[in-house]
Amino acid sequence: MDPDYCLFVRFADGLSGQVQLREEDFAGALLPLRDIQFFEQVFLDHGAVAWPGEIDLAPDAMYEEVARQPIGAGRSR
Secondary structure, X not given: OOOOOEXXXXXXXXXXXXXXXXXXXXXXXXXXXXXXXHHOOOEXXXXXXXXXXXXXXXXXXXXXXXXXXXEOOOEEO
């Protein structure tokens, strides 16, 4: 079974939903995230999703992904 690289995020405007990442997304600086135990060390750093070693994800890209999801399919407002 593949690891579940899924995050539930909630934005300041109330938009919330799941961001599903794939192993293929983890290249370059994100390569350590392929280790599921490392991935699970996720935390918030001044409102941004981050991991040790100054690894973070772009909030605007996550927002766009969640906003495209139909309400009720992992997304709420």
